[in-house]
Amino acid sequence: MDYVYGPGRNHLFVPGPVNIPEPVLRAMNRNNEDYRSPAVPAMTKILLEDVKKIFKTTTGTSFMIPTTGTGAWESALTNTLSPGDRIVSFLIGQFSLLWIDQQQRLNFKVDVVESEWGQGANLDILASKLAEDTAHTIKAICIVHNETATGVTNNLAQVRRILDEYRHPALFLVDGVSSICALDFRMDEWGVDVALTGSQKALSLPTGIGIVCASPKALEASKTAKSVRVFFDWNDYLKFYKLGTYWPYTPSIQLLYGLRTALDLIFEEGLDNVIARHSRLGKATRLAVEAWGLKNCTQSEEWFSDTVTAVLVPPNIDSTEIVRRAWKRYNLSLGLGLNKIAGKVFRIGHLGNLNELQLLGCLAGVEMVLRDVGYPVKLGSGVAAASAYFQNNTPLIPSRI
Amino acid sequence: MDYVYGPGRNHLFVPGPVNIPEPVLRAMNRNNEDYRSPAVPAMTKILLEDVKKIFKTTTGTSFMIPTTGTGAWESALTNTLSPGDRIVSFLIGQFSLLWIDQQQRLNFKVDVVESEWGQGANLDILASKLAEDTAHTIKAICIVHNETATGVTNNLAQVRRILDEYRHPALFLVDGVSSICALDFRMDEWGVDVALTGSQKALSLPTGIGIVCASPKALEASKTAKSVRVFFDWNDYLKFYKLGTYWPYTPSIQLLYGLRTALDLIFEEGLDNVIARHSRLGKATRLAVEAWGLKNCTQSEEWFSDTVTAVLVPPNIDSTEIVRRAWKRYNLSLGLGLNKIAGKVFRIGHLGNLNELQLLGCLAGVEMVLRDVGYPVKLGSGVAAASAYFQNNTPLIPSRI
Amino acid sequence: MDYVYGPGRNHLFVPGPVNIPEPVLRAMNRNNEDYRSPAVPAMTKILLEDVKKIFKTTTGTSFMIPTTGTGAWESALTNTLSPGDRIVSFLIGQFSLLWIDQQQRLNFKVDVVESEWGQGANLDILASKLAEDTAHTIKAICIVHNETATGVTNNLAQVRRILDEYRHPALFLVDGVSSICALDFRMDEWGVDVALTGSQKALSLPTGIGIVCASPKALEASKTAKSVRVFFDWNDYLKFYKLGTYWPYTPSIQLLYGLRTALDLIFEEGLDNVIARHSRLGKATRLAVEAWGLKNCTQSEEWFSDTVTAVLVPPNIDSTEIVRRAWKRYNLSLGLGLNKIAGKVFRIGHLGNLNELQLLGCLAGVEMVLRDVGYPVKLGSGVAAASAYFQNNTPLIPSRI
Amino acid sequence: MDYVYGPGRNHLFVPGPVNIPEPVLRAMNRNNEDYRSPAVPAMTKILLEDVKKIFKTTTGTSFMIPTTGTGAWESALTNTLSPGDRIVSFLIGQFSLLWIDQQQRLNFKVDVVESEWGQGANLDILASKLAEDTAHTIKAICIVHNETATGVTNNLAQVRRILDEYRHPALFLVDGVSSICALDFRMDEWGVDVALTGSQKALSLPTGIGIVCASPKALEASKTAKSVRVFFDWNDYLKFYKLGTYWPYTPSIQLLYGLRTALDLIFEEGLDNVIARHSRLGKATRLAVEAWGLKNCTQSEEWFSDTVTAVLVPPNIDSTEIVRRAWKRYNLSLGLGLNKIAGKVFRIGHLGNLNELQLLGCLAGVEMVLRDVGYPVKLGSGVAAASAYFQNNTPLIPSRI
Secondary structure (H helix, E strand, C coil): CCCCCCCCCCEECCCCCCCCCHHHHHHHCCCCCCCCCCHHHHHHHHHHHHHHHHHCCCCCEEEEECCCHHHHHHHHHHCCCCCCCEEEEEECCHHHHHHHHHHHHCCCEEEEEECCECECCCHHHHHHHHHHCCCCCEEEEEEECEECCCCEECCHHHHHHHHHHCCCCCEEEEECCCCECCECCCCCCCCCCEEEEECCCCCCCCCCCEEEEECHHHHHHHCCCCCCCCCCCHHHHHHHHHHCCCCCCCCCHHHHHHHHHHHHHHHHHCHHHHHHHHHHHHHHHHHHHHHCCCEECCCCHHHECCCEEEEECCCCCCHHHHHHHHHHHHCEECECCCHHHCCCEEEEECCCCCCHHHHHHHHHHHHHHHHHCCCCCCCCHHHHHHHHHHHHHCCCCHHHC | CCCCCCCCCCEECCCCCCCCCHHHHHHHCCCCCCCCCCHHHHHHHHHHHHHHHHHCCCCCEEEEECCCHHHHHHHHHHCCCCCCCEEEEEECCHHHHHHHHHHHHCCCEEEEEECCECECCCHHHHHHHHHHCCCCCEEEEEEECEECCCCEECCHHHHHHHHHHCCCCCEEEEECCCCECCECCCCCCCCCCEEEEECCCCCCCCCCCEEEEECHHHHHHHCCCCCCCCCCCHHHHHHHHHHCCCCCCCCCHHHHHHHHHHHHHHHHHCHHHHHHHHHHHHHHHHHHHHHCCCEECCCCHHHECCCEEEEECCCCCCHHHHHHHHHHHHCEECECCCHHHCCCEEEEECCCCCCHHHHHHHHHHHHHHHHHCCCCCCCCHHHHHHHHHHHHHCCCCHHHC | CCCCCCCCCCEECCCCCCCCCHHHHHHHCCCCCCCCCCHHHHHHHHHHHHHHHHCCCCCCEEEEECCCHHHHHHHHHHCCCCCCCEEEEEECCHHHHHHHHHHHHCCCEEEEEECCECECCCHHHHHHHHHHCCCCCEEEEEEECEECCCCEECCHHHHHHHHHHCCCCCEEEEECCCCECCECCCCCCCCCCEEEEECCCCCCCCCCCEEEEECHHHHHHHCCCCCCCCCCCHHHHHHHHHHCCCCCCCCCHHHHHHHHHHHHHHHHHCHHHHHHHHHHHHHHHHHHHHHCCCEECCCCHHHECCCEEEEECCCCCCHHHHHHHHHHHHCEECECCCHHHCCCEEEEECCCCCCHHHHHHHHHHHHHHHHHCCCCCCCCHHHHHHHHHHHHHCCCCHHHC | CCCCCCCCCCEECCCCCCCCCHHHHHHHCCCCCCCCCCHHHHHHHHHHHHHHHHHCCCCCEEEEECCCHHHHHHHHHHCCCCCCCEEEEEECCHHHHHHHHHHHHCCCEEEEEECCECECCCHHHHHHHHHHCCCCCEEEEEEECEECCCCEECCHHHHHHHHHHCCCCCEEEEECCCCECCECCCCCCCCCCEEEEECCCCCCCCCCCEEEEECHHHHHHHCCCCCCCCCCCHHHHHHHHHHCCCCCCCCCHHHHHHHHHHHHHHHHHCHHHHHHHHHHHHHHHHHHHHHCCCEECCCCHHHECCCEEEEECCCCCCHHHHHHHHHHHHCEECECCCHHHCCCEEEEECCCCCCHHHHHHHHHHHHHHHHHCCCCCCCCHHHHHHHHHHHHHCCCCHHHC
């Protein structure tokens, strides 16, 4: 019997781990296999190519590491940089904070560019730092594409433009954990050197694969990077890629088959349609928040996130109570406010394998919870705003036309 | 790859087969087993006792037949009646119609008591028939507890009162397919002689088990009933019950384990809480229908069904188009109008393992579809009405308090 | 937690229900679906065509009935015959006995042609009966292709030859429960009128679908057959086939998807290769039995079954104890001796999704059990005999060459 | 459809990843969950206690890290040691080699004590090194309990005795990847400071959790250890343990539930019975090898491994061909010879959720493959030797008595 069973389905709207589609659950429902048989390398080879499509890279090299996003971060940093290297990093929320903490503990010299939580990365400061850095002491720019704690999406194209403007050779390292495969992400076009995501986010799998793509420039950097690394060392992978056996250590057979199916579903829907669907879900959520008379934690439209919305609650309400109550009464899982904004925001994750009616159920639930905790929301108001948008903008399901 | 894949979950709101809870899916995810080993009879023995709880019978004998509801009907009739026997049967919608068709083809003499679709069984006519029948030529009363086509719940306690009033010995046979384990059903208290349901309804399993309970009087009747039967013969079961091997032919191992878990979930929630939850879902649905300015196919409150709501659409709208569009655009599965009311109603099934937010997602979807087909519903109106009711009436999930 | 857990896999060697391949388990691991949506009929239509391939019929009409083999028997009989019709039926073991019991209870006049258990159907008597029956009072010949209780395979081609010789128009009804999709079965070539199997046998699914194929002549007979039937009535199916909705009542969604995958696996392996594999497994089992110094219940090579072997034990040994001990000590499930031969034989089922090493594990287990119960078998002897055959006759797995 | 489908089950006898029991597959067959809800921490808390039982430690602190065995190694080293620290490490096969490689790349000063492959760790050299090291420059002893490449089990009790004899304070770090939960392992009694295993080994789960236990002394060492670490840092875990949320980053929900069930199965069987079962499987395998006239790669009985047997093949045979053929013809997965002994040995993994008949099937398969590649083994000989042992030593399955 499960822990804390409640009737009906759990409504999972945390921004990760997200809902797994049934075909993926099915694909993973299997015994182990010998990963040294011909089958697993053959499957791996194709997967390594296919994951590159969700990064929109053809020149990158992909790694599927048995780890989490935190491990993928570490892989990105230690393979490209040496202790003492100067990097510019943007602190805009809890996850960028944690990455910066990692950067510092890995002994890099980090120029932390801080914004108020709810704002995007301050790219003006980036520009001025690059302008000053004619000696090219800055070795890397580290930035989260989408800050999961605040629902802020940074403008990566603009980062690339600034780097180009100053002809600065710094590596461009991107945490795409809550963006890749849900937001528009263009590794090659934007000249990203390392990008990474985790299987439990937009790919809608269980936790367990950190997917990292490295540009040729990043691979080149890895040859001289002096950061100590073994488990996360790309070279161990590259050695096995050459051998055609692909795995320096045992992968999860189940996750490989799950990833195969997850990609199949994404390609069947069409990556651009997946991104459009996230855009639709994000927009509808924001319309609901507005209808409720609440504020988005994200302070400006330019940074609105289509994968997670952090909603500010009035000062007299504890957002933690909203999350607790949603789970206890309505079997609805929302995201907590973290760190600085704990108690002040709750988060609606709208990424992964999710559709319009699932979100509307969530929004209806949030409305009830808001009333439960004393906020006089008009029931149905957010749902109405979101539905109006959906009704005008949702395409027919292609396979059913 | 699945047929007709759409992103996110399918919103399944047909009145059967219904949503299967994850713990039940897990329980069924297993290889076959020897059903003649000691394990399967041991499990069967307990299941036969436990299923009686959802019928609220202690004196009945239960049968778990590898068939559908149609087969369970046939089992109820052929084990208790002989060709030519006179029975009174109520025609109030498509499923009672089909049962009557079966009764006639099995060569019983059926007094069909017809009501307008949307009304309950005409029990006044029953009373007058029983009054006249001093010779006790009527051998059985056949009635559906809940007509799935129209969302009409008949008053079984009243049927018993009438039978008692006339001290009539007719057998009382009940189709509880869309009621048992969701609506208040009291086999012993109401003196029901045979009651039956199907695994794919309120038990929230796949199709495949017809569950039939027979009163001592029904078992007695089976000894002289002359209807030809083999597969559906209770005696073959009773013979194997005595042997302690329980199965005259091969059961589905998967469904037995699934049923075990389904019952565990129901008992953990509490049968009365399960019934209260259905009452809540039914009430909320009706409030939404009202808010939409639409009519319930069920013509009077006394017959309102808490497991399925048939919604009448305005004459200019084809309800079939609503169902089609819901599926094609919103991955929402609604029930069609059947036979006489095809095109005139669509149905929302709200039975089985389902919670408030799932229903609200469905209602929000219906609103969008209604606009899609040209009915000027106010978006959010039904959701608001339903939520208002839920917010005042939904208990905390007990395991999470 | 399971009942009676033992470490490692259960070795399932009863002749049904049999081992389900992992891809089929995966395919069935799914929520319910609306069976009135366009998807399920589309899938059903193709399945109805594809199941005909395992019957080797192109002219037959197939039915997938939510029932067991016993129900499929009833479907075959009641759709083609009228009460009082004379049929010739062969009693050669427990399953033919049960079918005959059904025939009699359904009020047919059965000429029972009995053989000693361990022998095949006495076709000489059939010939003489047909020779005498110039008035064509015999309406049907009923025969099991493979008697699961004794491991006897009847010669159906010979039955057809005899029918043809006497130009007798009797219907030819075949129980193919433990043969179809494992033994060579040729519905069209042999002029079989109704053939049937169950999903839990060679198809390697859970119990729950009785698959019946009817020849044009059988369909024609169904128009005048007067046996009472509703649940099993082909006409209800045919009506829905014409409508394109295919289902007179709710099918098991899970079994449909499971059947789809089961057929895909069979077609990928190749039906003839499936049959050859069963032939290999049967031959190897018989070689082992011989090496153990034990006798096959089947008295002559002409009737040897490639799907089940019934092994006679010496008089001082109780075969029931062998089966019990196999399960209790080695997690091995063998088939009991039934009825007349209870205690005298145990059965090794070798049908369905099974390979050589699985069988060798079983044979090694049987050897240990034989010693456990006091039979002085030479350990390894049966395995050696079987392996020698396998090593000379097992092809490479085609997908791995 | 799967890659490289073959009928029947795959016979998985590599020493990892190993066979997953059905109840564990079922437990993992689930959607994601919010790992910040009350449920996941509550489950985690109990798991952290329960995993300690398979290490036989009550004083240790456990970590369940989303990584593989290689990551668990890194966690053990970097949390307890500082760059430049001197350690003694034993090279006896491919996995000890890889660990030493990691130790060197992590900048420790490694005294490599090499043995011939097939022999255990040379503890005499350890003794002499400790005797000389009165200044206590040796900071840690690193040793694999069971070398998976050669099937050699080291004597850890003896290591502890030597350390005690010289009152040497070096940390005692143990790779228990292919031993813990299958071989007798006593963390507390043997004074092991860090022990580790991977979920895909004796626990019979998918790959994905590196389980590490640290003694109080190891935890103390972690406070001053200067090795750079973030993802693998125990302190991040300890911080969240204190908070009661337990996870510094997202765990695999599926693996947690899988681990819960895996431990339940182990505790139901009894850890000592699990170990006895492995002892039985190991002994039987060695008897088979002897019967085949082949040599065990392990050169002396004192080092025989009960989880994996590496079998030396005659010089004219390429063991790689044995592995290839087993897979291509018999759906049998054996372990390759690695590095120095590539082509010279094949390996039979006999660890995890496995029973006697599964192993006998494997042994029968190996016999056929041996003949296929030209080695004149007597078919049945190994099976006979193994069965004779099993038949005398296998207890009844307790739940079935």
